[in-house]
Amino acid sequence: MIITIEGVDGAGKNTLTERLVARLTAAGRRVATLAYPRYDAEPLGPAIRTMLAGGGGLAAVSASPRATALMFALDRAASRPELDALLAASDVVLLDRYVASNAAYGAARLPTAERADFPAWIADLEFGSLGLPIPDLQVLLRVSTTQARADATARAAADPARLRDTFESDDGLQARCAHLYEELAAANWASPWLVVGRESGVDAILRELRITAS
Ligand SMILES: Nc1ncnc2c1ncn2[C@@H]1O[C@H](COP(=O)(O)OP(=O)(O)O)[C@@H](O)[C@H]1O
Ligand SMILES: Cc1cn([C@H]2C[C@H](O)[C@@H](COP(=O)(O)OP(=O)(O)O)O2)c(=O)[nH]c1=O
Numbered sequence: 602m603i604i605t606i607e608g609v610d611g612a613g614k615n616t617l618t619e620r621l622v623a624r625l626t627a628a629g630r631r632v633a634t635l636a637y638p639r640y641d642a643e644p645l646g647p648a649i650r651t652m653l654a655g656g657g658g659l660a661a662v663s664a665s666p667r668a669t670a671l672m673f674a675l676d677r678a679a680s681r682p683e684l685d686a687l688l689a690a691s692d693v694v695l696l697d698r699y700v701a702s703n704a705a706y707g708a709a710r711l712p713t714a715e716r717a718d719f720p721a722w723i724a725d726l727e728f729g730s731l732g733l734p735i736p737d738l739q740v741l742l743r744v745s746t747t748q749a750r751a752d753a754t755a756r757a758a759a760d761p762a763r764l765r766d767t768f769e770s771d772d773g774l775q776a777r778c779a780h781l782y783e784e785l786a787a788a789n790w791a792s793p794w795l796v797v798g799r800e801s802g803v804d805a806i807l808r809e810l811r812i813t814a815s
Pocket of ligand 2: 610637638653670673674698699700702703706707768769
């Protein structure tokens with residue numbers, strides 16, 4: 602099964618994913634993880650990194666929310682052999698960001714009037730045209746945007762490899778994303794959602810999966 606972890610930058614998705622791996626493994630499940638975007642996967646990963654850093658030769662792509670979203674979508678489509686292999690070898694595949702990231706961030710970057718229709722456009726593109734698998738459960742990790750911003754900034758200071766990109770340093774964008782994620786979760790967009798907090802997140806997910814051992 603596929604479980605996706607979604608939330609704004611600095612929410613703690615990576616941390617939650619690691620904790621979930623430990624608990625699911627202790628409960629006897631075969632677990633695999635994959636994080637999107639796949640920065641190291643040629644040819645799209647490095648291009649996505651450049652795009653998030655402000656563009657360079659890709660400035661016109663960065664400037665367009667739809668073109669940007671297409672880059673992330675094509676990275677996922679290109680990951681299909683890897684994703685399918687993980688699904689075949691595991692009970693649970695945890696995805697640190699997936700299609701809903703495109704729905705939330707893309708909509709948040711568009712003018713207000715174009716926002717409402719964007720998640721359906723993404724679902725048609727990624728689950729429809731590109732045939733990506735629909736997740737069994739989408740987890741929204743909810744933290745205050747103030748907390749997420751403080752932690753993303755501290756992380757960037759501590760780890761030069763994790764410098765804040767143009768999305769991460771845009772506070773307005775992060776706040777709109779947080780709101781859009783809440784709407785996607787409330788609507789159970791594309792498949793069921795579970796909203797969790799940092800501290801009780803792992804237990805809430807295990808409960809949802811009816812896994813009691815720890
Ligand atoms: N449950 C938690 N309690 C305390 N700090 C946390 C927790 N989850 C994440 N953090 C801290 O917040 C920062 C961002 O977490 P990270 O997992 O890298 O976020 P994301 O993957 O969502 O960008 C990190 O410095 C991490 O140590
Ligand atoms: C996967 C994905 C990410 N994004 C955005 C969210 C983030 O602001 C940005 C980078 O992803 P992120 O997971 O934050 O990368 P990092 O490991 O550097 O923290 O890309 C999309 O807009 N659409 C997508 O499909």
